[in-house]
Amino acid sequence: MKNSAGFIRDIRATIFVFIISVIGVEVYLLGGFSEAIGVADLERNSFVICTTLFYLLFCLIGYMINLFEDGKMAIILSVIVALPLGVLLFRYRHIALLLALIIAVGLRLILGLISWQQQLIKYGIFLIGAVAVFLWYFYDCFETVNTINRLLFAAIIVISLSSIQQILVEKNKGEFPFHFFLLLCLFILIIPVKPKPLDWSRVQSLAGKIADASDNVAYYFSGIYDNGNYDTGYSNLQVNGGKVKKSNKNQLVLTTSQMPYIVYTDSTTGKQMKGRKILYLQGQQGVDNRQLIEFLQFLYDHNVDRSKASIFSQISKLSVEYVYLTTGDEIVPRGVISLKSSGGEIHKKGYKEDTVYLDIDYGSPIFMQLCREKALDKPALSYEQMCKYTNEIYRMDLSEIVSKQEYEASLLDDDLSEYEVLPKDDKNLHDLTTEITRPANNDYDKCRLIEGYLRQYPYTTDAVGGYDKQSTMATADGMGDIAGRFLFDTKEGYCVHFTASMVMLLREAGIPARAMSGFRYLYPYERQKEYKVQANCAHLWPEAYIDGLGWIPFEPTSAYYSSEEVTWHRGEGEKAMDNGAVGESLATIAPDIPIDEKADSRKVDKGFVVTVVVIIVLSIAALIGFAIAITVLIRYVKYKHASLDERLIIDVESIKLQLVKNAASQIEDRGLLSDYLALVADGLKPEVQHSFNLYYKVLYGGKTGTITKEDSIRTHQLVEAISKS
Amino acid sequence: MKVEIRKWRGVIYVLALSGSVAFVSFYGGPLPYVLLHALLLLLPVSIVYTIINYMNLKVYQEIDTVKVTKGELHNYRATIENAFIFPVYKLGIFLYEDRCIMESLTGDLVYSLNSKEKIELKSEIKCKYAGAYDIGIEKISLEDPFGIYKVILDVPYKFRAVVSPQITDMASKAIEIENIFNNRGLSSDNLVQEIPGSDIRPYVPGDSFHSINWKVSAKVGDIMVRVPDNMERQTVTMLLLADEKEEDKYTITALKRRDYFLEFIVSAAWYFASEDMPVKFIYPAGRISQFTVDSKKSFSEFYSIVADGIFYNSPGVYKDLKDTLQNQGKGVYGEDTWIVVTENPKENEEFCRIY
Known part of the structure; x- marks a missing residue:
């Protein structure tokens, strides 16, 4: 047991010797001691290994001698073998090896003969470790990933841990067996080491995946307990118009190469303006080619050529990816003409579709005018003629989208009876429709008048549905109930109420109408890689069927821009003024919504409004005041702790700012103080010139501490003088 | 762990x-x-x-x-x-x-x-x-x-x-053996003891002086002795119902209970052995076993096995043990006195009950 303990002590000492030799060699190579010692070439790794092996050899010899002879004699006898070895090495001029031998002998004698060997290793390791870290940090030593460097730091760390255990845990009253730390060292050496820092990107992506997964779970379970309310988000027509709360969950991701905004010249100011585009996405099953064909026929009937068509229509492309959306419908842009799946499981998260659609500017004055004009009585085009016409208008091959059979089928009259169904009790609706549409002399104007009338109603999401809780947008009676309550009772609501009302009023006016559900997305001003459509973009809007034109959408919801307000402004000039005139005339014709006598009781309390406004104003004032105070404080502290040179620079900059402010004009900073000198009042010019000269001295003089305290004070006083002048 | x-x-x-x-x-x-x-x-x-x-x-x-x-x-x-x-x-x-x-x-x-x-x-x-x-x-x-x-x-x-266990007198106080025999007068057909009889015969050298009937000897003019009769001896059966719960048998509570149980049994056995009164122990030693203690020698044997010899090797043994109580008063055991010692009595049970 005694021998075993001694053996472990020798192993620890050998490791210590290894550390010393590695660091010693490194210091030797860094310090350039080769000439002094007379060893020109010293191969680091070999030298270290040799020194360690020599020391280990002496330990083994000592171990064997210990079986016969105990005590310090065994240490001395163990290095006897170094003598003949040394002579041999000297004879054959292996100077580096001889040096290693000498060092090993020296260390063996020192560590073996001193009684405080253990204390030396215990406390010395911290010093050695600090030297190693110092060399690593400041001289880039031991950076290469090789066995010696790994062994070095493994050895330093295990001996340090052993020392820490003895000193801090055992309070020098015992020590945990060094066998444990040797085992630890072995395991450390097995694990490979990288030259570069830890790469967290994989962890980050994993964390992202976990976050997505938890979002998925949260999303799919979020609808379980909704307490009778529901979040905004895409749904079919099974909505009842009850209270909603806004949700910003991502439902779709759009990708398009087209610009998200339009650029036009404002006719009033003549300035270039940027207008955000609006995209309507609707839920439907497949592509409705009939709509495309009707529209093309409409264009043909109105002698629309390519240039005229391009004012209010264009072919666009869009990719739609489903995120947190659960529906069996395909969400496509309005006017879709081509739809292809491009990945993911259908209708599930990740499902992607590439669409091509005919984007129409329904608010374009040209288009609106065409809608009002009576079409020329032309026969329906044949398939071939239509293909040719489409190619002329849009440079598009219609045969790739619509087959001849589909084309001929679309020419047949469509059954629109389901879009003309009215609720049972519709007298009020009928009377209202008659009143609203009296001035109109065509179906399109009727639609516009109804739309204008409804846009007078205020918008709120804190609304109620129909009188019957079962009423939904899926049936005419349901829509009628919702519309009736909205139009004559509550007089406030959101898209569901506005759409239900317009559909009912249109039907009362004899115009087939339907409700469409989907999303209304307002593009940002800047182009992005992808555009996220959130649940609060979910929307309902009405469409009216105009004979000879097809289905036209309208926007009666007052919270959103109408189609005229988001027109592309193409082909404007005097036409813009015409558009304004038409808009005005309709506004004066449409009656106001009737005032409810009970509205007085629901009037907003003026006192409350004043209170709110005062609070907001005070808050803003306090915020501004706080921001100013902080800025002043920071400037003051910065100035106080600045050197005289720095203070001068700050003061001169302040002088420049103050001069510009006093002059109340823009000045281009060419870096010349003479420009600013011209703005100074005559009385202060000499002083300012002096300060400017000091400034140049500080900046370009190359010396610090040239500014005196008096100069600094004078310059500071100048700032105040100029601000007062 | x-x-x-x-x-x-x-x-x-x-x-x-x-x-x-x-x-x-x-x-x-x-x-x-x-x-x-x-x-x-x-x-x-x-x-x-x-x-x-x-x-x-x-x-x-x-x-x-x-x-x-x-x-x-x-x-x-x-x-x-x-x-x-x-x-x-x-x-x-x-x-x-x-x-x-x-x-x-x-x-x-x-x-x-x-x-x-x-x-x-x-x-x-x-x-x-x-x-x-x-x-x-x-x-x-x-x-x-x-x-x-x-x-x-x-x-x-x-x-x-x-x-x-230690041999003490804790059981004698609890059982009151004297009263049991004085009141019941029960007997067993297994064991007998000699009592002075009613037949007479002439004295033969070697007879006990206690057996000489002096009255008859005076009448006859010669020493006459009584011929002894065998009397049936009264016996007791002790049914040892050890605790059947195995899962917590090494807790301190269980050890204390077992300690008391063993000491009681051993004390009772020692008392009977010292009075030359036979007592039959019915106990679980894996399966149902019985041991009669009627002398100091048999007590020593019983004492050597009792410390670790009471256990069940299946749950049914406990039930069978309890069923043997139904045999009290019937069959081989006749009208023996039964003392049932329950190691872990429930609420309506006694530690030691005499039937």
């Missing part, structure tokens, strides 16, 4: 580990990674070291006699050996202090063993309860180098002692 974690040391360790992770996030190369690996591996290697220590720890315990008596001092010896090259550091020893007293081994017992080292612990031991149970070293504990955790494990080999 129980693991105790020292929270503050754990926190320091976690902080050091976090620091090394932060260090390696900014710098690559041997130093940061070796430091990280060292700290990461510290606990796992400690656990491996602990397991190796535990697996190579041999513990042998013995007492100077095979069977000990409750309350008496005996010599105890434990040998603990580290059979591997990895030394064991600060091995904690935990004794069964609730059931036995070690005269020489007290306080914190912490030992360190070098490679292949053996230590011997000697002491006098006194067992507190009668019965068969483990004594001596119960558990050992091992720690990691930095004291972050301490694991307490059962000792690899435990020592089972068989402790015989």
Whole structure:
């Protein structure tokens, strides 16, 4: 047991010797001691290994001698073998090896003969470790990933841990067996080491995946307990118009190469303006080619050529990816003409579709005018003629989208009876429709008048549905109930109420109408890689069927821009003024919504409004005041702790700012103080010139501490003088 | 197995580990990674070291006699050996202090063993309860180098002692044997005792002087002796209903109960044996067994088996044992007195009941 303990002590000492030799060699190579010692070439790794092996050899010899002879004699006898070895090495001029031998002998004698060997290793390791870290940090030593460097730091760390255990845990009253730390060292050496820092990107992506997964779970379970309310988000027509709360969950991701905004010249100011585009996405099953064909026929009937068509229509492309959306419908842009799946499981998260659609500017004055004009009585085009016409208008091959059979089928009259169904009790609706549409002399104007009338109603999401809780947008009676309550009772609501009302009023006016559900997305001003459509973009809007034109959408919801307000402004000039005139005339014709006598009781309390406004104003004032105070404080502290040179620079900059402010004009900073000198009042010019000269001295003089305290004070006083002048 | 974690040391360790992770996030190369690996591996290697220590720890315990008596001092010896090259550091020893007293081994017992080292612990031991149970070293504990955790494990080999109960007079007071026989006058057809008879014959040298009938001798003019008759002796059956619950039979409560139970039985047996009164014990020794104690010799035999001889080898034995009570007053046992001793009586039961 005694021998075993001694053996472990020798192993620890050998490791210590290894550390010393590695660091010693490194210091030797860094310090350039080769000439002094007379060893020109010293191969680091070999030298270290040799020194360690020599020391280990002496330990083994000592171990064997210990079986016969105990005590310090065994240490001395163990290095006897170094003598003949040394002579041999000297004879054959292996100077580096001889040096290693000498060092090993020296260390063996020192560590073996001193009684405080253990204390030396215990406390010395911290010093050695600090030297190693110092060399690593400041001289880039031991950076290469090789066995010696790994062994070095493994050895330093295990001996340090052993020392820490003895000193801090055992309070020098015992020590945990060094066998444990040797085992630890072995395991450390097995694990490979990288030259570069830890790469967290994989962890980050994993964390992202976990976050997505938890979002998925949260999303799919979020609808379980909704307490009778529901979040905004895409749904079919099974909505009842009850209270909603806004949700910003991502439902779709759009990708398009087209610009998200339009650029036009404002006719009033003549300035270039940027207008955000609006995209309507609707839920439907497949592509409705009939709509495309009707529209093309409409264009043909109105002698629309390519240039005229391009004012209010264009072919666009869009990719739609489903995120947190659960529906069996395909969400496509309005006017879709081509739809292809491009990945993911259908209708599930990740499902992607590439669409091509005919984007129409329904608010374009040209288009609106065409809608009002009576079409020329032309026969329906044949398939071939239509293909040719489409190619002329849009440079598009219609045969790739619509087959001849589909084309001929679309020419047949469509059954629109389901879009003309009215609720049972519709007298009020009928009377209202008659009143609203009296001035109109065509179906399109009727639609516009109804739309204008409804846009007078205020918008709120804190609304109620129909009188019957079962009423939904899926049936005419349901829509009628919702519309009736909205139009004559509550007089406030959101898209569901506005759409239900317009559909009912249109039907009362004899115009087939339907409700469409989907999303209304307002593009940002800047182009992005992808555009996220959130649940609060979910929307309902009405469409009216105009004979000879097809289905036209309208926007009666007052919270959103109408189609005229988001027109592309193409082909404007005097036409813009015409558009304004038409808009005005309709506004004066449409009656106001009737005032409810009970509205007085629901009037907003003026006192409350004043209170709110005062609070907001005070808050803003306090915020501004706080921001100013902080800025002043920071400037003051910065100035106080600045050197005289720095203070001068700050003061001169302040002088420049103050001069510009006093002059109340823009000045281009060419870096010349003479420009600013011209703005100074005559009385202060000499002083300012002096300060400017000091400034140049500080900046370009190359010396610090040239500014005196008096100069600094004078310059500071100048700032105040100029601000007062 | 129980693991105790020292929270503050754990926190320091976690902080050091976090620091090394932060260090390696900014710098690559041997130093940061070796430091990280060292700290990461510290606990796992400690656990491996602990397991190796535990697996190579041999513990042998013995007492100077095979069977000990409750309350008496005996010599105890434990040998603990580290059979591997990895030394064991600060091995904690935990004794069964609730059931036995070690005269020489007290306080914190912490030992360190070098490679292949053996230590011997000697002491006098006194067992507190009668019965068969483990004594001596119960558990050992091992720690990691930095004291972050301490694991307490059962000792690899435990020592089972068989402790015989003390012989006292506790049963005689409870049973009131004299009254049982005076009142009942019951008898058994198995055992007989001699009583003076009514037949007369002439005296033969060797006859007891007590058997001389002086009245008849005076009348006849010659010494006449009575011819003895055999009288049936009265007997008792003791039904020992030991506790049938096996799962907690080594708790202190169970040991105390068993101790009381055994002492009562042995006391009763001793009393009957000293009065030359036969008592039949029906008890579970795996299956239902019986033993008659009617002399000091038979008592010694019974005494030697009672300490560890009462147990059930299946749940049905307890039920069968209870059913034998139905035989009281019938068949072979006739109208014997039955004393039922229940080790763990329920609420409506008595510890000792006489039928």
